[in-house]
Structures are given as structure tokens and as C-alpha cells.
Amino acid sequence: GAVVSQHPSRVICKSGTSVKIECRSLDFQATTMFWYRQFPKQSLMLMATSNEGSKATYEQGVEKDKFLINHASLTLSTLTVTSAHPEDSSFYICSAGVDTQYFGPGTRLTVL
Amino acid sequence: ELKVEQNPLFLSMQEGKNYTIYCNYSTTSDRLYWYRQDPGKSLESLFVLLSNGAVKQEGRLMASLDTKARLSTLHITAAVHDLSATYFCAVDVPNSGYALNFGKGTSLLVTP
Numbered sequence: 001g002a003v004v005s006q007h008p009s010r011v012i013c014k015s016g017t018s019v020k021i022e023c024r025s026l027d028f029q030a031t032t033m034f035w036y037r038q039f040p041k042q043s044l045m046l047m048a049t050s051n052e053g054s055k056a057t058y059e060q061g062v063e064k065d066k067f068l069i070n071h072a073s074l075t076l077s078t079l080t081v082t083s084a085h086p087e088d089s090s091f092y093i094c095s096a097g098v099d100t101q102y103f104g105p106g107t108r109l110t111v112l
Numbered sequence: 113e114l115k116v117e118q119n120p121l122f123l124s125m126q127e128g129k130n131y132t133i134y135c136n137y138s139t140t141s142d143r144l145y146w147y148r149q150d151p152g153k154s155l156e157s158l159f160v161l162l163s164n165g166a167v168k169q170e171g172r173l174m175a176s177l178d179t180k181a182r183l184s185t186l187h188i189t190a191a192v193h194d195l196s197a198t199y200f201c202a203v204d205v206p207n208s209g210y211a212l213n214f215g216k217g218t219s220l221l222v223t224p
Binding site for chain 2: 042099102
């Protein structure tokens, strides 16, 4: 199947700093990618849709100024968590694909 | 509001036994997905069910879809310890491309 990568896999940062997470489709082009967040022992919640060449669309309750999404090419979407706080600590997962979604390996963010 | 409900949420079963996980969803969807997640890992695609009456099998797992009843089942046959994981069903978010709405997941533990 198709491969989606994420970087970094883990990041620990201090409160107030910004963190950038990359999501890449390695063997296919993706005009759309999706970002999900998963808190411990919970399900995945869709945060936003990343659209190549245009603005991302955010789900209700997700702050677009806090979670900046850039989809600069057909194989790369980035999620920047700005001014991170401990409550932003979570597992962030991206996905891409047609007919079936392929999920990246996830990024575990810990904000101290 | 699109709802996806799984039951049971927790399942402990002995090796060799059979069991079924149920997934109900609230709005019309012709596609349903099953994923597996191991602790600390991302999602692994198990099945994509594309039409009413679809049945797919892989090893000890078999999934089916009844779009009229808005019900999918994941049947486990002769469980083995390696099947211990969390299983999620998901449906397409309407008019979103290929974003997914997930159930809460079923945490499966297979014991000797």
C-alpha cells in the first residue's frame, strides 16, 4: 500500500514554544491530507483538512490560529502547533489517499 | 451529526474463542473502514467495505457491511494473542473528500 511518513515521531517542548510536524506522501501525490488528534485511550478526532495550494479547513472547535497548516506541495503538509501548552500534548496523526486512507506513523507531542 | 458507535468498547476473550465487534453509524454511507491500532502506534488498515453486503476476510478476521441497517461487524474466529489491539471502525465524513469519522474503538485482549 501507499506510504505516508511523519516527522518527528516524538517531540518534547516547553510551554509557549511552537512545534512543526511534517506529513509526507512518499509514493503518491496528495492534493488533500487530513490531520487527526488522539488523546490517550481515546479515538481519533479530525482536526483539519489540508488542501494543496489553498487554505486548510478546520473542524468546529479547532483554533486555526493555534494549529497552522501549510500544504505547499503535492507530497507535503505541515502542522505547526503555535504557543503550545500542556493541554496540546497528544498524538497527532496525518492521513492521505484515495478510496482508502493511509495513516502516517504519528507524532507524539509532549508539552512541559 | 454523524455518529459512529462501536460495541463492545472493551473485550477480553480467551484464545480459541469467537467473537463479534459491532459498528453502527447514523447517516448514509456506502463505505466503511476497519483499522487496527497497537499501543503507541498509528493505524493499520484492515478492511475497506465499499458496498452493501460486502464481506471481506483476512486470516482470523472477517468484516461485513449492511448499509441498510447501517451496521458493520468484525468477526474474530479462534482468537490468538497476536490479535490483541484496539480496533476502530470509521465512515466517510460527508462532503469532506476522504476524511473519516471514527468510532471510539474496541480494546481487545486475548488471553491464554
